[in-house]
Amino acid sequence: MSARVVAQAEEAVAEIRAFDAETTGELASLDAILLRSESASSSQIEHLTASARAVAEAEVTQAGRGNAAVIAANAEAMVAAVELADRLDAAAILGMQEALLRGSAPHLVGWRTDAVWIGPGGSTPLTADFVPPHHSRIPEAIDDLVEFCGRDDLPVLAQAAVAHAQFETIHPFADGNGRTGRALVHALLRAKGVTRHVTVPLSGGLLHDREQYVEALDAYRDGDIAPIVSAFAIAGLRAVQHGRTMRARLAVVRNDWRERVRARSDSAVWHLADLLIAKPVVDAKTAARHLGVAETNVHRHLKVLVDAGVLVPASHHKSRRTLWRAPDVLGVLDAYARDVGRRAR
Template sequence: MGWPAVTSEEWVWDPPSDRVGPTRAERSAVGRTYRAALPARLAALDLPISSRVAAQAEEAVAEMRAFDAESTGELASLAAILLRSESASSSQIENLTASARAVAEAEVTHAGRGNAALVVANVEAMVAAVELADRLDATAILRMQDVLLRDTAPHLVGWRAEPVWIGPGGSTPLTADFVAPHHSRIRDSIEDLIRFSARDDLPVLAQTAVAHAQFETIHPFADGNGRTGRALVHALLRAKGITRHVTIPVSGGLLHDRDGYIAALDAYRAGDLEPIVTAFALAGLRAVHHGRLMRERIAAVRDQWQHRVRARRDSAVWRLADALLAHPVVDAATAARQLGISETNVHRHLRVLADAGVLVPTNHHKARRVLWRAPDVLTVMDAYARDVGRRG
């Protein structure tokens, strides 16, 4: 039995007057009929994938489990770096890019705008997704999107109440390439998706890939669907026990072939689920590869610091250095909290690391205070972004 293609149903576009777009095409389309997607119910379906695709997915799961098990111990800070890098890659799929330094500074100052602030919000959404993995329901999904948008677009938080569509500039629901389901279908579709995701009789990575594709087909929000949908992936990986310690950078793997990922979502809607399962299997394997490179590079940075820093082995300087591996930009207040000492006393530890070239102080004009950044760590993170962003 094949996989059911997304069908469609007819609706009249009748938005409130304040939601009609500014173009003549949008205004002229009001009151006319359009066809919105009608996704199949998944909850009771099996996953008809070939043995080849199933084996590829199982190989990816085995590698992801192995990497997660390896990523403990001395470099626990790797988890924080991978989480931030994964969030940046997920944002980059939506063409939202920011340097590692801009993101790290925005985390400390809360004064960033533009893409850096959006990536920070995506980090927080990923954290929420992992924390909610053991109670994944409609409320949890709403929470992920709320965390993602409440500071940058609070008016778009929550289930949408109007059509959304994918198409070229100037398109309307009548001319779009894809129109998501009518908003009256959202809650039932999400509940069906949750029941499907809760099953424990399906191959995990295939189930996760299909759940993600179904979420993107439902497109339940006016904004943030892609980033929330990829946060949902990490909630499922944690819920299914594939990850326990780190956020494996699957979005980085998808970014490597962004066009293939989008084509796989289109194929899913046409009734072929194998491309999206294959895309996630390859993304998982790439994620492990890049994650191991990240771990090696961070370990090399730590080794270099061992030779450059002049401090006793029991000095708080080393605890601060380890904290910088996870959070490569700090101010004095942040560093003091990390060490559990007063802000007055933390400055001498910051100066030791600055004298060794580990930290560089900068007057941040927006925050109106000095920020201290660890260029070696930021360089590793930017190298990761370049690596995963290369098209393949």
């Protein structure tokens, strides 16, 4: 890599480390909402979109098989990636994809066993834009990738970018390659100690210029690693900016709640309010489990937040139960989605 690209990557790593350190002792639920934002952006790169409310409802009800359910599953894959960061091997990669697809396409879990190719509709292996390796070569290629991920003599973000690009080139799955490959980046950043507390929404940074990201992957396959490293460096800087903006917006929401809610400082209502930052849609069972009380006793705490306008109850037609949503938090998530969807000038 050129000195310019190396410097760009190191600047991004420094900013990511700083942002991660800043979050210590702040909103306990910030990581959960950043992880949800990352999974939504990663899905949006694959043209899978849904409102923050729909995704949050899908997480609670486990009902439905549309985009919202798929995006909710992507959040599970992100959690799996972070949890498996201390043992990045072939089994860990399979675990990420399994978390992603077990609800929507369990028959596609595991290494692909057929030829695949990437290109417009009607393309063939002869006319495709890219043809990944034969499926018989996947296990050996993944073992090689795992060995590369284990190296400790490389600039971390460059290593993560190249690992991601190589993973996408191997294209080991019949479905879920892009989202699993971006989850792999977060596992690497956690394994290398760049992030310790939060999941930085890198996919939001990539989504800001999706065409550049795709072109960088193409360049990698032509033998040029600089564009993909640069793309991840720029995405890292944007991700930190988006993360700080989201943190500031959530702080405003939390301060506003303190003004509106009438409850003692030691009331369980405030613990429930903390939960809503991480889970902006809850049912009575989830709220009761969080507070450690019986489900029959949680409704009085929910009512305090409803009376203050923090929560809005509604009947969920698919699960046939009442859900409570926090519009202020959902608004922050939807604002983030709009922000990252705007293409850079």
